[in-house]
Amino acid sequence: MKPASVEYHKATSIADAVDVLSSTEDEDAKVLAGGQSLVPMLSMRLARPSVLVDINGLTDLDYIRRDGDWLSIGALTRSRAVEKSAAVRDAAPLLSEAMGFVGHATIRNRGTIGGSVAHADPAAEAPAVLCALDAELVITGPAGARTVGANDFFHGFLTTAVGPDEMLTEIRVPVLPAGTGCAVEELARRHGDFAMVAVFAAVTVGDDGRCTDARLALAGTNPTPVRAREAEAVLVGSGLTAETIAQAAQAAAGVTNSANDIHAPAEYRRDMASVLTRRALRRAASDANVVV
Amino acid sequence: MAEQRTASGPIGARIRRTEDPRLLAGQARYLDDIRLPGMLEGAVLRSPYPHARILRIDVSRARELPGVFDVITGAEVRELAAPQPVIWQQIPDQRMPESYALPTDRVRYVGEAVVAVAAVDRYVAEDALELIDIEYEPLPVAATLDEALAEDAPRLYDQWPDNKMGQHTFTRGNVDEAFTQADVVLRETLYYGRQMGLPLETRGCIASWDTYTNQLDLWLSTQGAHVNRDLMGEALRKPVHEIRVRVPDVGGGFGNKLDFYIEEVLASLMSRRTGRPVKIIEDRVESFVANAHSREQRMEVELAATSDGVITGIRGTVWAVLGGRLSGAACGPPWLSAAVMAGPYKVPNVDVSVVGVFTNRSPIGSYRGWGQPEATLVYERLVELLARKLGLDRNEVRRKNFPAPEEFPFPSTVFTYDSGRYAECLDLCLSGVEKNGWKERQAAARAEGRSVGIGYGFHVECTAFGPSRVLNAVGVQHSGFGQSVVRIDSTGRVTVYTGEVPMGQGIQTALAQVCAQSLGVPIEDVTVIAGDTDSCPYMGYGTGGSRAAALGGGAIIRAAEKLKKQIRDIGAHLLETAPEDLVIENGRVAVSGAPARSVSMAEIGNAAYRSVGKLPAGQTPTLEEREVMDPEDLAWAYGCTAVLVEVDRETGAVKVLDHLIAHDCGTVINPMIVEGQIHGGVAQSIGGALLEELVYGEDGQIQTTTFMDYLVPTATDMPPMQALHMETPAVHIPGGIKGVGEAGTIAVPAAIANAVDDALDDLDVTVTAIPITPPRLLAKIRAAQEQQS
Numbered sequence A: 001m002k003p004a005s006v007e008y009h010k011a012t013s014i015a016d017a018v019d020v021l022s023s024t025e026d027e028d029a030k031v032l033a034g035g036q037s038l039v040p041m042l043s044m045r046l047a048r049p050s051v052l053v054d055i056n057g058l059t060d061l062d063y064i065r066r067d068g069d070w071l072s073i074g075a076l077t078r079s080r081a082v083e084k085s086a087a088v089r090d091a092a093p094l095l096s097e098a099m100g101f102v103g104h105a106t107i108r109n110r111g112t113i114g115g116s117v118a119h120a121d122p123a124a125e126a127p128a129v130l131c132a133l134d135a136e137l138v139i140t141g142p143a144g145a146r147t148v149g150a151n152d153f154f155h156g157f158l159t160t161a162v163g164p165d166e167m168l169t170e171i172r173v174p175v176l177p178a179g180t181g182c183a184v185e186e187l188a189r190r191h192g193d194f195a196m197v198a199v200f201a202a203v204t205v206g207d208d209g210r211c212t213d214a215r216l217a218l219a220g221t222n223p224t225p226v227r228a229r230e231a232e233a234v235l236v237g238s239g240l241t242a243e244t245i246a247q248a249a250q251a252a253a254g255v256t257n258s259a260n261d262i263h264a265p266a267e268y269r270r271d272m273a274s275v276l277t278r279r280a281l282r283r284a285a286s287d288a289n290v291v292v
Numbered sequence B: 001m002a003e004q005r006t007a008s009g010p011i012g013a014r015i016r017r018t019e020d021p022r023l024l025a026g027q028a029r030y031l032d033d034i035r036l037p038g039m040l041e042g043a044v045l046r047s048p049y050p051h052a053r054i055l056r057i058d059v060s061r062a063r064e065l066p067g068v069f070d071v072i073t074g075a076e077v078r079e080l081a082a083p084q085p086v087i088w089q090q091i092p093d094q095r096m097p098e099s100y101a102l103p104t105d106r107v108r109y110v111g112e113a114v115v116a117v118a119a120v121d122r123y124v125a126e127d128a129l130e131l132i133d134i135e136y137e138p139l140p141v142a143a144t145l146d147e148a149l150a151e152d153a154p155r156l157y158d159q160w161p162d163n164k165m166g167q168h169t170f171t172r173g174n175v176d177e178a179f180t181q182a183d184v185v186l187r188e189t190l191y192y193g194r195q196m197g198l199p200l201e202t203r204g205c206i207a208s209w210d211t212y213t214n215q216l217d218l219w220l221s222t223q224g225a226h227v228n229r230d231l232m233g234e235a236l237r238k239p240v241h242e243i244r245v246r247v248p249d250v251g252g253g254f255g256n257k258l259d260f261y262i263e264e265v266l267a268s269l270m271s272r273r274t275g276r277p278v279k280i281i282e283d284r285v286e287s288f289v290a291n292a293h294s295r296e297q298r299m300e301v302e303l304a305a306t307s308d309g310v311i312t313g314i315r316g317t318v319w320a321v322l323g324g325r326l327s328g329a330a331c332g333p334p335w336l337s338a339a340v341m342a343g344p345y346k347v348p349n350v351d352v353s354v355v356g357v358f359t360n361r362s363p364i365g366s367y368r369g370w371g372q373p374e375a376t377l378v379y380e381r382l383v384e385l386l387a388r389k390l391g392l393d394r395n396e397v398r399r400k401n402f403p404a405p406e407e408f409p410f411p412s413t414v415f416t417y418d419s420g421r422y423a424e425c426l427d428l429c430l431s432g433v434e435k436n437g438w439k440e441r442q443a444a445a446r447a448e449g450r451s452v453g454i455g456y457g458f459h460v461e462c463t464a465f466g467p468s469r470v471l472n473a474v475g476v477q478h479s480g481f482g483q484s485v486v487r488i489d490s491t492g493r494v495t496v497y498t499g500e501v502p503m504g505q506g507i508q509t510a511l512a513q514v515c516a517q518s519l520g521v522p523i524e525d526v527t528v529i530a531g532d533t534d535s536c537p538y539m540g541y542g543t544g545g546s547r548a549a550a551l552g553g554g555a556i557i558r559a560a561e562k563l564k565k566q567i568r569d570i571g572a573h574l575l576e577t578a579p580e581d582l583v584i585e586n587g588r589v590a591v592s593g594a595p596a597r598s599v600s601m602a603e604i605g606n607a608a609y610r611s612v613g614k615l616p617a618g619q620t621p622t623l624e625e626r627e628v629m630d631p632e633d634l635a636w637a638y639g640c641t642a643v644l645v646e647v648d649r650e651t652g653a654v655k656v657l658d659h660l661i662a663h664d665c666g667t668v669i670n671p672m673i674v675e676g677q678i679h680g681g682v683a684q685s686i687g688g689a690l691l692e693e694l695v696y697g698e699d700g701q702i703q704t705t706t707f708m709d710y711l712v713p714t715a716t717d718m719p720p721m722q723a724l725h726m727e728t729p730a731v732h733i734p735g736g737i738k739g740v741g742e743a744g745t746i747a748v749p750a751a752i753a754n755a756v757d758d759a760l761d762d763l764d765v766t767v768t769a770i771p772i773t774p775p776r777l778l779a780k781i782r783a784a785q786e787q788q789s
């Protein structure tokens, strides 16, 4: 478990980092953020970049800002900082709750939200919760910055919209409207493990008690995080009764598409998507002051 | 009730472990902390195939890599070394495939070592591995027990007609008659998954072969210094006086560091060839294939009983899922499972076999519990299932089948249990459960619709392993005695040299307590030296089988007795009195009833070494005694575990809410250390019961080679733990000491399985496979629910 030899570059600016990424011959340079996923992969020689671009010195990528109806988070912001941020809790409490499920505190102290998103593990919390929140991801490359919606960002297992000569620089989250209740339900073998299945739910309830908006995203069930659109459709316009919640839970199970693995057969994940969706919706509803 | 022992001396005292400040401050010196001048680091290339013929090995490119000093293959090993020794040969006519440290023609499991490299550092060594070119011809794979047993199974060894390694049957009474006449017969097939001991410090060795003197210096992260020296001598065809084994601080043992492996042989050979010390440390990923696996067995069993719950017979087969070659422990643990299948119960008729089966998996070796958790799963599941079937109280069924205290020494199927008060231990456990209000907690939870259950597991534990004649009688090709030297120096301080090996269990503190009590000196004056074949006395076997306190301690008690005679003789001479009139207390030798007339141990030491003129006539200078402890028989500890668990019926997840064990390990030397042993064992067995499994795919590839896939319990998985002590002295061990190393580990999986059934009693679920994973349990729950509707 010793990495193969690799060139190390400490980036001095975003432009410098992008410059190295785009000038590496085999397009195999890698950004080093918190190292919580990359370093084990290097050690097991599963990742063998020719150059490591260390962005830990780029303090201008480490921030959490509220700009009106948007929350902006720098890619290098540590997961723990996101979890603990009052601004995040205020704007998108679903994100705060979700970050608490990422590994253990020591890992969140080092690991970055940008790294988690760029790494795109299908069972990771950050990618799925950002899909639920309709976040936007800012990618910077030689031609400048571009923005991709979270639901278009994840292309497959560990693959994203970020090109080899680009890096993720910012995560933009729309502020949740008033009257929104949130809940995360996660089933993991142990506290701190990647999810077997996790459900991220946010429901917005109007004055008449009817659901005006619903977002449901799943992690661990598909090669990428997924939105359970059909289930959301069941909820919108409904009164969030036990029946509609059960119906939505059923529909959520329908979007799962996982393979059997050592922790669970595919059917188990599908069934759990339904159980956890129901639990998450009940809690989210009660968070929005609806009695189910 | 729990004996509330008030310690009058060091034995029984809650003394903090003297080892800990160093360990906690990061001052321990583990194997990887040792750096010898000119030392090379090794790495091992392992088979990516579960079963394949090796057609060609080309190491030329690796040899050319700058920084590489040696590359060794199976063919070269064969010229320099003998086959790997296997000391566990207890199965009559067991098949013994000859295997060397590296194979030449065939690999039989993923991770089997094929080539080793020594280079300037581990980075270069791993680079070199990538340059080795091996041509394999994949062979059909026997990835599972059933595949290995199939009529047309691919054979792992061409010289034998099938994949069976051997069979041993234990019988007693007339089992057929018992089953014909039984009122009830229960049948179960229980599966215990593949798991392993996982010390935080992986295995490692440093070999330094002096090519001028032929002296081989070895540093091993091991549980047995002397046994490894002997086995190394065998493997290298080298007289043992040319080998010295030293054991630095060991970051966990758990049995797997008792077994003899190949890496130490490879490091020695590469050191010999390069003239430089060579270090090989197994990395974490390798550890999941190269470290001994354990536990995996299928147990098909039947129980015969009367309608009032008296067990009349057990019969069945333990199918041991061995690997592609034999470890030094061979089929030992499954053999013990079969041998102790009657557990703590009086079972007059027995017919239990163990069958070892080679498969294309990693070899099976030692792991804390050593076949006993598996056996306990059988007998403790069966006893509760019997009670359920008969509508009797499960603990009444247990009680009904225990031997009474006056029936000891109690001859069980294979072994004789030396002493025990089983019913009292059960009562102690039940009173703990009552005191802790578990029944109320269960009732309250159920009223809220939660599924909470209570489960019990009563176990017996083979300790003080072991008496050499017993070991030899059961086929171990090695001795088992303990040995200690107790020395008082010229300043009156005491040094104990023991053959036992510390691995974090606190044995230095425990042995110092025994010595301090036996000699009548303060514990601060006792130093325990261990883990060096040059300075410590020879010991049989290694520190495993819950033996160090009993055999190491027993030897100290006897040596101290002899030493005290010398102290008294010298003291009597100095004090001008008779030796019989002297008492030795707190480091002073005093005239009984006249404490003012005394000399200190320092004065005694001074007389023995320096002012020799003060010695009585005929007294030889120096103060030292040696004692071999080879008891007549084993010591059998026992305990009753209870757990409170909660099951989530929708997910199949199980959480252990509370834990309690009433246990008896004979004389408790230090309750804090005993509890520490239990806590660690409980953690491992909660992992074993719910989380840990080495999973192989259908293709024979192992799928669990990181801590992301092989799940060990963390703090959040642990319930509160409580231990209630009882002390029934061991019969054959001085001081009445039994062992406790495996007490926490053995019964927890059975107790959890029983508790899960209890939590789901309305569904009549029977857990039959360990670990109880959420998908496995949910499938059972769903099946039961379907059956009901």
Ligand SMILES: Cc1cc2nc3c(=O)[nH]c(=O)nc-3n(C[C@H](O)[C@H](O)[C@H](O)COP(=O)(O)OP(=O)(O)OC[C@H]3O[C@@H](n4cnc5c(N)ncnc54)[C@H](O)[C@@H]3O)c2cc1C
Residues within 6 Å of the ligand: A030, A031, A032, A033, A034, A035, A036, A037, A038, A039, A075, A076, A101, A102, A103, A104, A107, A110, A111, A112, A113, A114, A115, A116, A117, A118, A119, A121, A123, A124, A125, A126, A162, A166, A167, A168, A169, A192, A193, A194, A195
């Ligand atoms: C024991 C353990 C448990 C864990 N449990 C969980 C868990 O439960 N849930 C979970 O979600 N995660 C978990 N993780 C992973 C952890 O959250 C990682 O921190 C995260 O996945 C990666 O973040 P990082 O900053 O460490 O990225 P790194 O490891 O540095 O990088 C990861 C990948 O992302 C790329 N990358 C990083 N930053 C950027 C960027 N700005 N632009 C482009 N590419 C970039 C890297 O090149 C690399 O390919 C766990 C990790 C450990 C060690």
